[in-house]
Amino acid sequence: MSDNFNMKNIIILYSTILILISVNCFAWNPIINKNDYVFTKSDSGYELFIRKKDDIESILLTESQKWADSKKTNYGLRTEKYFEANSDEKRILDGKELSTRYDAFFLVDSTTEKHETLGQAFRYFLPEKVLFGYDWSRKGEINIKPGIRINLRIFEQKYANYEGQFKDQWITLDLFITDARYNKKFLEDMKNTGKIIIKNIDDNNDDFFKKIIPENISIAPKQDIVFLIDTTSSMIEEFPSFKKVFPEICIEISKKVKYFRIGFIFYRDYGEKYITKIVELSDNMDDIFNQLYSEKIEGGQDVPEALNEAMYNLSQVNFNNDAKRTAFIIGDAPAHSEPRDKITNKMALDVIQNLNIKINALCLPFR
Numbered sequence: 001m002s003d004n005f006n007m008k009n010i011i012i013l014y015s016t017i018l019i020l021i022s023v024n025c026f027a028w029n030p031i032i033n034k035n036d037y038v039f040t041k042s043d044s045g046y047e048l049f050i051r052k053k054d055d056i057e058s059i060l061l062t063e064s065q066k067w068a069d070s071k072k073t074n075y076g077l078r079t080e081k082y083f084e085a086n087s088d089e090k091r092i093l094d095g096k097e098l099s100t101r102y103d104a105f106f107l108v109d110s111t112t113e114k115h116e117t118l119g120q121a122f123r124y125f126l127p128e129k130v131l132f133g134y135d136w137s138r139k140g141e142i143n144i145k146p147g148i149r150i151n152l153r154i155f156e157q158k159y160a161n162y163e164g165q166f167k168d169q170w171i172t173l174d175l176f177i178t179d180a181r182y183n184k185k186f187l188e189d190m191k192n193t194g195k196i197i198i199k200n201i202d203d204n205n206d207d208f209f210k211k212i213i214p215e216n217i218s219i220a221p222k223q224d225i226v227f228l229i230d231t232t233s234s235m236i237e238e239f240p241s242f243k244k245v246f247p248e249i250c251i252e253i254s255k256k257v258k259y260f261r262i263g264f265i266f267y268r269d270y271g272e273k274y275i276t277k278i279v280e281l282s283d284n285m286d287d288i289f290n291q292l293y294s295e296k297i298e299g300g301q302d303v304p305e306a307l308n309e310a311m312y313n314l315s316q317v318n319f320n321n322d323a324k325r326t327a328f329i330i331g332d333a334p335a336h337s338e339p340r341d342k343i344t345n346k347m348a349l350d351v352i353q354n355l356n357i358k359i360n361a362l363c364l365p366f367r
Contacts, residue, residue, distance in 0.1 A: 028165045030055045030154055038118060039146070039173045041234070043304065043336075045127040046144055047085075048173070050152070052120040058110040059122050060091070060153040060160040063132040063142060065168040075132040076160070077142065077150070079105045085125035092159040110158040146175045194327075194360040201365045205241035208362075213328060214252035216360045222323040223260045224281050225253070226357075228310045230331030231266045232300025238364050239297050242330060246292060250285065262288050263317055264295075267310035267331075270340045272299040275306045280318050300333075307335035311348035314357060325357040332364040 036051040050059055064074040079087070087105040091098045098104060107130065109122040126144045133139030142148070149170050157164035195216060199208050217223070231239060253260055263281035268274060279291045307329070319325055335345060352359055 028055060028156055028167075030167065032152060032154070032169055032171060034171075036118070037171060038115065038121075039175055041175065041300075042125065045125060046173070048124040048126055049115045049118055049121040050124075051115075051118040052112045052122060055156070056154055057158045057164075058108065058155045058160050060155070061107040061124060061130075062151045062153045062168070063140070065151050065170070073137065075134075075138075076153075077107045077130045077132050079107065079125075079127055079130055081105065083125045083127070085109075085123050090159045092161040092163075095163070097159075106160075108160050110160075144173070146173060148173055194358045196361045196363060199362060199364050205238055206245050209242050210245050210248055210252070212362060213249050214256070216328075217253050217256050217326065218324060218358070219256045220324040221258050222320065223253075223257045224263070224317075224319050224323045224325050225260060226263045226265060226281065226314065226317055226325075226327045228265045228267060228307075228314075228327060228329045228331070229295075230268075230300075230305055230307075230333065231295060231297050232268050232272070232305060232333075233297055234300055234332055235297050235364075238330070238332070239295075243292055246289070259283070261320070261323070264288075264291065265310045265313055265317070266295055267306045268299050269305045276310050276313050278313055278316055281320075304336040305331065305333045306340070307331065307333070308339070308343050308345050308348040309341075311359075312343045312351050314355060315351045319355065325355060327352075327357050327359040329359065329361040330364070331362075 030053055032050060036053075038047075038049045040047050061077040062074055063077055076091075082105060086107055086109060089106070089108050089110060091106050091108050098106070107124050107126070109124060112120040113123055115121040115123075128144055129141050130144060131139070131141050142150075149172050152169045152171055153160065153166055154169060155161060155164060155166045160166075197212055197216075199205075199212075217225070229235075229239065229242070250262070261281040261283045262285075264277075264279040266274075266277040266279070268276075277295075279288070282288055311329075314327065335348075339345075351357075
């Protein structure tokens with residue numbers, strides 16, 4: 001009797017443990033890994049994409065995490081003005097839909113879109129400043145920049161609805177390095193005038209420049225060569241590398257061209273210290289080296305740069321009539337899709353064609 005009773009208790013206990021283990025194993029506990037999100041520069045701010053997973057229906061960005069034993073209220077992040085990416089998104093709190101009009105533009109997403117590397121993904125546009133809280137309570141602002149941490153409030157239900165389960169998770173907003181595909185797409189219109197050359201993320205910078213540039217210099221008795229170089233801060237690795245190997249590049253060019261001159265068009269963007277800066281073609285290599293080495297990288301608050309303006313300014317370069325004309329674009333970002341001033345992409349391409357310039361685009365990974 002006693003043995004049967006003990007055995008029965010053991011079986012019941014064992015079954016209970018199995019049930020608890022089973023419940024724990026299948027508990028709702030979604031995790032966003034580092035390869036599940038992409039943070040990139042965009043016009044006037046940044047974009048954050050988070051992979052959609054089967055057990056996640058919505059995500060709200062918040063200024064801190066919620067702890068069960070804490071009396072402190074924490075808040076969803078919101079923007080000062082309307083942005084298409086998130087401002088029309090529905091949010092439910094305490095069973096009621098929150099208005100997204102006026103100042104309640106929450107950074108929440110329940111609807112996904114196709115992302116090139118993540119598949120279906122939640123999308124957030126983050127301006128350089130986001131807000132949290134209200135005048136009648138605690139409030140503040142956060143400056144969005146690479147390296148900061150924000151909290152993801154991950155929901156089991158759509159519309160950031162607390163009636164289902166939710167959990168908090170910190171992520172660090174590190175800039176995603178792309179394979180320059182956006183730049184390549186923009187430059188496709190120039191493929192008839194030269195080559196589009198993709199630098200892979202793992203390619204050594206020095207070796208890439210030393211190999212690709214001389215390879216794409218044609219044999220000619222006379223040649224004028226202009227380098228159009230993005231000098232914004234995203235070029236922090238590539239521009240110093242180009243400077244370093246530039247003397248070796250010139251030596252290799254001299255093996256193919258008896259007489260050549262070199263010039264530069266450095267370009268940044270509107271709102272920077274300069275939009276474009278022209279260094280005229282010259283055969284004085286000491287002067288050319290000094291002009292190159294004195295140039296610094298700086299600025300660049302969004303992805304597109306003044307590339308159209310740089311190409312258009314080839315019309316201001318002092319080309320010789322009897323010299324072959326070659327140019328290299330060295331950059332990691334496209335031009336603005338909509339003109340910031342009067343210079344359009346068509347105007348820039350017309351200059352290249354009218355001046356009979358062979359232009360090669362070196363598409364670099366974007367940071």
